Amino acid sequence: MDYSTLKKGLAVSFAALVGATSIASAQEASSAKVFGGAGQYRTWSLGVNGGVLSPFAVIGGSNDFTNWKAELGYGISLRKQISHAFGLEGNLFRGKVSGDNKDANAAGTVNGISNFETDIAYATDLRGVVNIGSVDFLHRENSVNFFVTAGYGVVAYNPKVNGVDKKGTWGDDGDKDYIKEAYIPVGAGVKFKVSDRVSFNLGYTLHFIDSDNFDGVYAKGTTKDKFSYGYAGLEFSLGSKAKQNLDWANPVALMYDELKDPSLRQEVEALKNRVANVEKAVEDLKKDSDGDGVSDQFDKCPGTPAGTAVDGSGCPLPKAPEPTAVSNASGFENIQFDFNSSVLKTDSYPTLDKLSSILRENGGKVTLKGYASSEGTAAYNMKLSKDRANSVKTYLVNTGVNSSQVGIKAYGEANPIASNDTEEGRIQNRRVETARN
Template identity: 35%
Template sequence: MLFGAGLVSATTFAQNTATIDGTTPLGSSSGYRTWSVGINAGVLNQSNILGFNREGFDKLEHNVGYSAYIKKQISPSFGLKAQYLGGKVAGKNEDNGSSFETKTPWSGALSAEWTLANTNWRFFNSIIKPYFAVGIGALNFETSYNDGTTVTNHDATTKLYVPVDAGFKFAVAKGINLDLGYQLNWANQRFDGVMGGQYKNDLFSYAHAGLEIALGSGSKPYLGNSNPVATLVQDYTSKYDELKAERDALVASNKALKDQVDALANELKDDDGDGVANKYDKCPNTPAGVKVDGSGCPLPEMKHETKVIEKIVVTEEDKKVVAEAISNLEFDLSKATIRESSHASLNRVAALLIEKNFSLKLAGHTDNTGSRELNLRLSKERAEAVKNYLVSKGANPSRIEATGYGPDQPIASNATAAGRQQNRRVEFTLY
């Protein structure tokens, strides 16, 4: 009945109760509470689970017993406890009318206790924990013996006794266990007052129920409830989940970057190979080798071509137009899309190319952030984007050269943000 009540209580209170949260595998015992106290009460009698009584005292009297102990937990499955046990034991032999009554004012025993369930890896928060204890101590008792006609009172005496305890502990809260146990006590032959009887030692039992309460800071778990193997599994699982979440986030980030690169490549795609990107090509599918204007449409054929060789002179005013375009040139972040704020100065460069028939070299550069392969591609695509814009405004594509150098030709240190900003540029060279 006691075991059933304990099981119901433990299930009720411990369903959502974490008894060892916050522990780490192979951690120091300083992270746990290692001292505890226990109090319990129960029934003392001459009966025992071994199936026999002592000296024919078959008619049992059930008397209240009480016990308290303090325990030092050495490891999750082993501890030492000092126990006090008191109460009264009595019995009667109906065959010859004899009886006895023994009072135990006090006792003290030191026992070693093993907690068995804490070695089961399946339970991180063990609710039900069988235990076994054995010890040795001193028992003070005084016996009154009635042989059927005469009552003999024996003076109080103190003798060695051996307590053997087994039972179940139920973790009902963090640091609190319900304790249900059964204790057998081997005592001196004088315990029941019968001297020179059949048995060398007397035996009495103590069925009990009580509480074990851990001492110390409530922020620490109780070592007696800890399960090192289950804690190790819990720690491994937690770290695996964290690493998996980081990996999933990295995969998602890489996919987003790939989508940006694909979108940029699609913007600069030139299916007919005429030097004008599809985005600006007003005459798609131009045959190979046909000369086109800035909008991608074929130029009218000239029956007579006269080559005029003239000296190209680049004035300071021309250089100023180009310098202004360089300083105003801006792209979307990590893209080759020219921002609208740059269009006005680029329009003046296009007009200058058309008016004076200049040639122009565009050199794209980046800082060293990211991979070299990506930076080479981005610098080339940005130089091509400038060329395509100028061609869309009427500039001759055959007189514009676009090249990407990536991070290979820095003009400032990449160790600072200001230096990296200077290195991200497109250089214009008129000739």
């Protein structure tokens, strides 16, 4: 067995796996997100194929016979799509490969050999499949994909030379029907999307065998036999019809669409304004007009004479002003969220800014109670309600509120304030409530 050949094939497969998986680490048909993960797609597919087997290869190379005959091959495949660009595929196929020497000379023989016919009992392999491009790369879903494959497999075959069948004479003990050898499959192809579930594939694969006996002729001790398979087939996507097939998803187009989304642009502009406000607040925090060591932002007694001892609020000692009493009643509107989202809406910023100002100026604590509507599982809604409460807390902390002043509680779909049987009611239930402690 030529282990160097096998090592090279395995290295190619491993490199493709590592490269494509790194791309995936950076991933419902109408709501798929660029970084939403593979769970939002269908990732399994089953294929059937048929085509022509030949001992010749399009890349050329040596061959023990001058002519080949078109013989039937057929097989099945099962693929797991790991990322937008990479999948692992198991293949199993059968068929027959044959050729002759009719053009070698007038006798049509070479060293007394006129023809061969090799029956493939089975050939099975595992391949890495890399999607390398699409002709419609700006669409959310591709309709034409090009791919390359490489892997490792085992073939069981029985070669017949000049019509002589040696079945039952192979193996170390001379009692086996078939010879078994390792091979490296390397191929390329194109697939066309027929429907959300079905694609039509055209492909060509070279099989480099780790022996020189595939055609029954030991021509040279340093050469290895090979055979090729040109095929057409159908591939069927498995899984929930509510999800898009990951094999056809296009992250470049998805990102393009998201960047063109008007609501996203509004969010970006709102974030820019918030950053500007935060920068201004930082500058205000640094300013200390009377030089008493307390910034103007928190100085309740501005203009104290130089050298005057002051407390933390900037007022002269020993009489410090009593802290202002704050009502425990919340008095704040609920913070609303969109369906299946924990992203703050811009119209909630004024309410949150008011709450932030009160907590920063007067101290005290607040508990954020997160809720969700009844769509989805109870466990998922519990996590979503916690994420919503955390989004509000993050906003408050980013505007200067101490993290210890803000607590969160998640209630999931419990304690609805409106009916979950209507969309109007569900909208009200997607909320975070504030409670002063």
